[in-house]
Amino acid sequence: MSEEINELPENIKNAYPLHLLVWFSQYEDLKNKLIAGIEPEDLEKRDCRGRTPLMLAVTLGQLETAKLLMEFGALVNTENRESWTVVQEAVSTGDPELLQSVLEWRDYQRYSSRVGGVPELLQKLKEAPDFYVEMKWEFTSWVPLVSRMCPSDTYKVYKQGSNVRIDTTLLGFDQNSWHRGNTSFIFQGQSDQAKIMEVDHETKQVFVEQMKMINTSDIQVLQPNSQSVTARLTAPITTTYLDTDKISFERNKSGIWGWRQDKNETVNNYVCKVFGASNVELVTKTRCEHLSEDDKNKYRSSKTPLQSFLGIAEHEERTPTPSEEYVHSGNPCHISAAEYFNADVDLGTRDIGRPKEITTKIQKFKATLWLSEDTLLVCLNKLCPLSTSWLFLVLILPS
Numbered sequence: 001m002s003e004e005i006n007e008l009p010e011n012i013k014n015a016y017p018l019h020l021l022v023w024f025s026q027y028e029d030l031k032n033k034l035i036a037g038i039e040p041e042d043l044e045k046r047d048c049r050g051r052t053p054l055m056l057a058v059t060l061g062q063l064e065t066a067k068l069l070m071e072f073g074a075l076v077n078t079e080n081r082e083s084w085t086v087v088q089e090a091v092s093t094g095d096p097e098l099l100q101s102v103l104e105w106r107d108y109q110r111y112s113s114r115v116g117g118v119p120e121l122l123q124k125l126k127e128a129p130d131f132y133v134e135m136k137w138e139f140t141s142w143v144p145l146v147s148r149m150c151p152s153d154t155y156k157v158y159k160q161g162s163n164v165r166i167d168t169t170l171l172g173f174d175q176n177s178w179h180r181g182n183t184s185f186i187f188q189g190q191s192d193q194a195k196i197m198e199v200d201h202e203t204k205q206v207f208v209e210q211m212k213m214i215n216t217s218d219i220q221v222l223q224p225n226s227q228s229v230t231a232r233l234t235a236p237i238t239t240t241y242l243d244t245d246k247i248s249f250e251r252n253k254s255g256i257w258g259w260r261q262d263k264n265e266t267v268n269n270y271v272c273k274v275f276g277a278s279n280v281e282l283v284t285k286t287r288c289e290h291l292s293e294d295d296k297n298k299y300r301s302s303k304t305p306l307q308s309f310l311g312i313a314e315h316e317e318r319t320p321t322p323s324e325e326y327v328h329s330g331n332p333c334h335i336s337a338a339e340y341f342n343a344d345v346d347l348g349t350r351d352i353g354r355p356k357e358i359t360t361k362i363q364k365f366k367a368t369l370w371l372s373e374d375t376l377l378v379c380l381n382k383l384c385p386l387s388t389s390w391l392f393l394v395l396i397l398p399s
Helices: 010-015 017-023 027-036 053-059 063-071 086-093 096-116 118-127 144-149 216-222 226-233 293-301 375-396
Strands: 131-138 152-160 163-174 177-190 193-200 205-211 237-243 248-251 264-267 270-287 312-318 357-371
Touching: 010 017, 017 027, 017 053, 027 063, 053 063, 053 086, 063 096, 086 096, 086 237, 096 118, 096 216, 096 226, 118 177, 118 193
Parallel strands: none
Antiparallel strands: 131 152, 152 163, 163 177, 177 193, 193 205, 237 270, 248 270, 264 270, 270 357, 312 357
16 A cells, blocks of 8 residues: 555545545555455445545546446446536546546446346236326426427337337437437337337337347447547536425415415315425536537537526636646646545635536526325325336336
8 A cells, every 4th residue: 555545544544445546546456455355335435525436536537447446346327416427527537538438337337237127127017917008297387488498298108918118209408409209119028038129200210129138248339439429528518407405395375365374276186285396496517628619619609598588597617727738637736635535624616637617507496386195095006007117218218
């Protein structure tokens, strides 16, 4: 173990053994420790800044260390304290080889998780009665122009035996527009194997995927092509989440002043209590520190005046860069291990990784909830086949 690690306080060395080996680039020591065996919870432990060992390695731009951790099962689909994923942090480094490796292992872990659950899902399908169900969802707005932009879709689910078909028209979202089409996902189960078909009715194309386990030695089949890696490196990084810290709920009232009472309404023959939710914030953060000036200009020109009309508050924050010409060194602010791993030390605007250029958009709105105490009891018997269909929605619809 390096002298730098030995100089740290005992509480830090005991709390973050893997993190410290990553921090000081002790590749061989880390490899020996992983080979000797380690508990999964230790491999996914977060440091006081909210990073797992893998997240730390990627943020520092350590390609070989990140590969080693992923080979020993470190989860790629994790987020740090700011809701950025390992893939997004890999994009931020601007290293195509690191990004390609992270994407490769992420897809492998996703695929293994999906395939591993096939036998259990097939058994649930056989036990569930055949059915057809429509799942409709929509967002609405009282503003006429905005209401036309709100997404909506109806999932049509057909189940017969161990086969499931799901029809959908909403395919995704890009910038300020929704992409629609006419697509069916067909799941065919046979014994302990399964096949998924994606049918594009507009182009009359069918994509078939045979769901079977693959070994880590064959992971190259999931390697992303250079075009997809380049596309990520030349596009902004975006994360969207609902900020629940400030949300408050209260019962809506009805009646005139002095005789007001809690409001109840009947929805589909169920008596519901009406609640109002305020301070609901939809936060969208966009990072572009990895982009060239040309790519940044393209991103800025893609913004529309509609964002201001929708009442979206926007501000930019830029972490100061120690030098005008920045080369990704992993730790440009020269933060010491004693500072980083000490929760009592306030780093201020300093951080590891490439200095961030973040644009934050906040959309505030209010929501109304109709809650019934009787709905679940009445519909309990109907939920079993629906829960099975939701499992397949999660399994086969694109994320």
